[in-house]
Amino acid sequence: MKKEKLLRAMDLADEKFVEEASPERAKKVKASWKTRKREIFWRSVAACFTGLEVAAGCWLFIPFNTAPPSVAQYADSDYYEVIQKLNEYNYVEPTEKNNYEKYIEGIFDIALKGEMNGGADFAPGMDAEQDVPTEGIGDAGYVEITDNQEAGVIEADLIKRTNTHIFYLDEGILRAFTIAGEESKEVGYLELDEMSETKMNYVSQWEFYLSADGQTAIIVASCFTKQDGACIDLIAVDVSDPAKMEVSGRVSVNGGYMSSRLVGESVLLITEFKVNSNVDFGNEEEYIPQIETNGESQTVDADNIVAPETLTSSRYTVVWKLDQATLELTGSAAFLSYSDQIYVSQEHIFATRTFTERRDEKDGYTSRKSMTEISALSYAGAVMEPAGSIVIEGYVKDQYSLDEEDGILRVVTTTSVSRWKEYTGDGVDSSDILLEPSVGGTNANLYCIDLGTWEIVAEVLQFAPQGEVVQSVRFDGRLAYVCTSVQLSDPVFFFDLSDLSNITVKDTGTIEGFSSSLVNFGNGHLLGIGRGSSWDSVKIEVYEESADGVISVCAYELENAEYSTEYKSYYIDRANQFVGLGVYKYGENKYATNEYILLLFDGYNLVELVNVPLDGSLQDLRAVYIDGYLYLFGYKDFSVEKVV
Amino acid sequence: MKGLEIHVRESDNVEDKKIVELYWERSEAAISETQKRYGRYCHYIAYNILYSHEDAEECVNDTYIKAWNAMPPHRPERLSTFLGKITRNTALDRYLSDRAKKRGEGRTEAVLDELAQCVPDGKTSGCMAEELALKEAINGFLRSLSSQKRIIFLRRYWYMSPIREIAEDYGLSESNVKVTLLRTRNRLKVYLEKEGIEL
Numbered sequence: 001m002k003k004e005k006l007l008r009a010m011d012l013a014d015e016k017f018v019e020e021a022s023p024e025r026a027k028k029v030k031a032s033w034k035t036r037k038r039e040i041f042w043r044s045v046a047a048c049f050t051g052l053e054v055a056a057g058c059w060l061f062i063p064f065n066t067a068p069p070s071v072a073q074y075a076d077s078d079y080y081e082v083i084q085k086l087n088e089y090n091y092v093e094p095t096e097k098n099n100y101e102k103y104i105e106g107i108f109d110i111a112l113k114g115e116m117n118g119g120a121d122f123a124p125g126m127d128a129e130q131d132v133p134t135e136g137i138g139d140a141g142y143v144e145i146t147d148n149q150e151a152g153v154i155e156a157d158l159i160k161r162t163n164t165h166i167f168y169l170d171e172g173i174l175r176a177f178t179i180a181g182e183e184s185k186e187v188g189y190l191e192l193d194e195m196s197e198t199k200m201n202y203v204s205q206w207e208f209y210l211s212a213d214g215q216t217a218i219i220v221a222s223c224f225t226k227q228d229g230a231c232i233d234l235i236a237v238d239v240s241d242p243a244k245m246e247v248s249g250r251v252s253v254n255g256g257y258m259s260s261r262l263v264g265e266s267v268l269l270i271t272e273f274k275v276n277s278n279v280d281f282g283n284e285e286e287y288i289p290q291i292e293t294n295g296e297s298q299t300v301d302a303d304n305i306v307a308p309e310t311l312t313s314s315r316y317t318v319v320w321k322l323d324q325a326t327l328e329l330t331g332s333a334a335f336l337s338y339s340d341q342i343y344v345s346q347e348h349i350f351a352t353r354t355f356t357e358r359r360d361e362k363d364g365y366t367s368r369k370s371m372t373e374i375s376a377l378s379y380a381g382a383v384m385e386p387a388g389s390i391v392i393e394g395y396v397k398d399q400y401s402l403d404e405e406d407g408i409l410r411v412v413t414t415t416s417v418s419r420w421k422e423y424t425g426d427g428v429d430s431s432d433i434l435l436e437p438s439v440g441g442t443n444a445n446l447y448c449i450d451l452g453t454w455e456i457v458a459e460v461l462q463f464a465p466q467g468e469v470v471q472s473v474r475f476d477g478r479l480a481y482v483c484t485s486v487q488l489s490d491p492v493f494f495f496d497l498s499d500l501s502n503i504t505v506k507d508t509g510t511i512e513g514f515s516s517s518l519v520n521f522g523n524g525h526l527l528g529i530g531r532g533s534s535w536d537s538v539k540i541e542v543y544e545e546s547a548d549g550v551i552s553v554c555a556y557e558l559e560n561a562e563y564s565t566e567y568k569s570y571y572i573d574r575a576n577q578f579v580g581l582g583v584y585k586y587g588e589n590k591y592a593t594n595e596y597i598l599l600l601f602d603g604y605n606l607v608e609l610v611n612v613p614l615d616g617s618l619q620d621l622r623a624v625y626i627d628g629y630l631y632l633f634g635y636k637d638f639s640v641e642k643v644v
Numbered sequence: 645m646k647g648l649e650i651h652v653r654e655s656d657n658v659e660d661k662k663i664v665e666l667y668w669e670r671s672e673a674a675i676s677e678t679q680k681r682y683g684r685y686c687h688y689i690a691y692n693i694l695y696s697h698e699d700a701e702e703c704v705n706d707t708y709i710k711a712w713n714a715m716p717p718h719r720p721e722r723l724s725t726f727l728g729k730i731t732r733n734t735a736l737d738r739y740l741s742d743r744a745k746k747r748g749e750g751r752t753e754a755v756l757d758e759l760a761q762c763v764p765d766g767k768t769s770g771c772m773a774e775e776l777a778l779k780e781a782i783n784g785f786l787r788s789l790s791s792q793k794r795i796i797f798l799r800r801y802w803y804m805s806p807i808r809e810i811a812e813d814y815g816l817s818e819s820n821v822k823v824t825l826l827r828t829r830n831r832l833k834v835y836l837e838k839e840g841i842e843l
Contacts, residue, residue: 012779021798026813
C-alpha cells in the first residue's frame, strides 16, 4: 500500500517538473545532454592537453644532467681507476642546458655559437726520420744496416742482411737475395699477404727484424679485421734456408701499429689501442688492451697502466714485450692517453701526449699554449714498470726530438702560443665573430731533465727566430743539432751539452731551404736532407761547426724533384761517407721517373756515384753497399751497381 | 549539474489556452482538439501502466470525460500535465484494481517494488496536512536533483516509462539509468525520513 501511495504521491510533483520529463521533450533534452557531454568531453581533452603542456614544459625546461653516469658498479674491478677516467673522458656534457635549448631554440637561432676550447690542436706530425750510427752485430752472420737511433736498440726495416744474404720485404713478400756482386740473384721468396674476406693486410706498413743468428725473420704485419678493427700480426719466419722460407709462428695483437724494437732477446711491440666512446665497462676487451698468443688472450695488468689525472685522449700506447725466439709474452704495460711519439732508449720507453693549456686572462684576452707530458717505462729489468713523468712546454716532432744520455733526458720542442681577443657584433651571423690578430707564435725550446728526480736541470728557451718551427733534431752524445724553419729558409743550431750549466749554442744563420732530417755524418760533419731553393727541389747539405758558428760545407741539389721524408729509406754509410736515397724527378716531357742516387762526401763536395732507375714508392726503396757494389731494392725490382 | 530551464513556447501556451477556452465555452471541439494535441501523450502514460492498448484507450477516453467535467472550474496553466495526471491516476486505479491480470509481464509491479524502497518506516496516515507535507517534500526533493536525474526519475515513476526506453530517449546506457534510479531512490528515502514523512 505504501508503495502504491508513493506512486500516487508522485502525482504531487510540480507540473513544470512533469513537463520537463515529458517523452515528447526527450529529443530536445537528448540533444542538449549530448551537447553537454561533448562539452565535458572537449573540456576533458583540453584539460588533458593542458596537462600534457605542463608536462612538456617540465620536460623542456628540466636542466640536463651535467655529471658523467655512475660506474660505481665496477668498483670491484682491478681496472676501476681506468674505468673512472675513461668514463669521465668519454662523457660529453650537453651543450644545451635543457630540451628547450636543444630542440626549440635552435629553430629560431641561426647564430654560430662558437667557443674556442682547448684541445690537442698542435699535435705534431709522425715523420720518422732517423739519424743513427750504423752498426754491425757481427755474430752469427747478422749485419746491421738500419740506421738505428740507439745503439743496441734495433728498429724494424724493409731490409736486413746476414753475411751471405740480403732479405727485402716487398709489399707482403719476403725475398732473399745472394750477395755476389753482379752475380747476385733472388734465391727464394715467401708470400705472407694472405687475403681473406674478413681480413685486410696493410702491406705498405709492414717491416721486419732478423734474429741475431740470422735464422729467423719476425714480420710486423699491420692488418685490419672486420670483427676487431686494427690489429698486428707478428709472423715468425724460418729463414735458415733462404730458398725454403716458411712461417714458424704467429701472434696477434688488437690495435694499431706504432713502432717496435728488438732489444737483446726481446721484441718490444708498441701499439695503439683506442677505446670507443660507447664502451661497455662490463667487457674488459673493449677498454683494456689485450694480446692473443697460442690461442690465449692476455690483458695488460692494471698496475702497469700509466694514466694522467685527466685524460686528453681515450687511446693507449701499449708496450708488449715478447721473446724473440718463441714470441711468448713476457711483459706488458700501457700509457693511457699517451698516443703521440714513442722514443725507446737503452733503458726506457718514453711516450708523449700533447695537450693545450688555455687561460682566460683578466684583460679579456684568451691564451693557448701547447704542452707535452712525457711518461716513461723502464724495461731493462725483468718487469716493465712506470718510471716517472714531466710536463714541458711545446710539442715534440718525432722520436729524434728525445734522447737519453747518462740519466738525462734531452728534449727539443716547438713551442706554440696564441693570444687573442674574441668579440661579437650586433648581429647573430657567424661573420660577426671577430678575432683580433693573435699574438704569440712559434719558437723552440731545449730541455734537459734529470730522470732520477724528473726535474728540469737545464734549458735553452726560445732559441729560434720567432715564428719558426722545429724541422729536425739529432742528438749525438753531448751534442744536439736542431734545424728550425719557416717556409723555405732555416738556421741549423749546434748545442754543446757537455756542461749543462753552460750550454753553448751556435747556428748557421738563415740559409736557403731546410732540413727535414739531420744526420750525424761523422768527423764533425752534419748531414741535412730536405728542401732547397724551392718546394720542388731536393737538397742534401753538409755542415760543420766552426769557431764562429755553423757553416755549410757543400750541397747537392736537384730541381724538379721529390724525395721521401721516411728516414729509413736513406742509406747512411759513415765509414764510406755515402748517402743514398730515392728521388722522383719530373722530366722535360713531364713524365716522372724514380731514381736512386748514391752520393759520396769527399770532404769538400757531394759527388754523385750512382743514379739508376728503381721502381716502387720512394719510402720503400732500399740500398746497401757491400764490397764495391751497391745492391738496390724496389717494388719487384732488384739491381746491383758497381761503385767506382 | 545545473537543471535545465524549461521554456514553454508561447505558441504552445496559446494553444493550450485556446483549448481550455473551448472547454469553458462547452464546445465539443474541446475534446477533439484535446485528442489531436494530447491523445498520444495520454495514451503513452496509460499504456506504460496498463500495458494494454485497449485498456489504455479506455483510460484516455476517461481522461477526456474527466477533463470535460473539470473545466470549468479549473483553468490549468499547463494542460499537458493536467491531462497527464488525470490519465495517470485513472490508469493506476485501473491497474491496482485489476492487478490480478498481471499484464505487461509485471513491469508496473516492478516500478512499485522499486518505489517500495523509498518508503520510510512508520504508520500510514490519510491526513490532508500530511498530504500537503508530502507534496512539499516530494517537490523539495525533486528540486534538489539535477535536471538529468530528475527527468530520469519522473520518466520512470511518473510516466512509468521502461528503462530501455529512457536509456534510448536520452542517449544513455540502461545500466546508467538503473544506477541513477537506485541512487535517487535512496536519496528520496533519506529525504522523506529527514522530513519526517510517513506514508
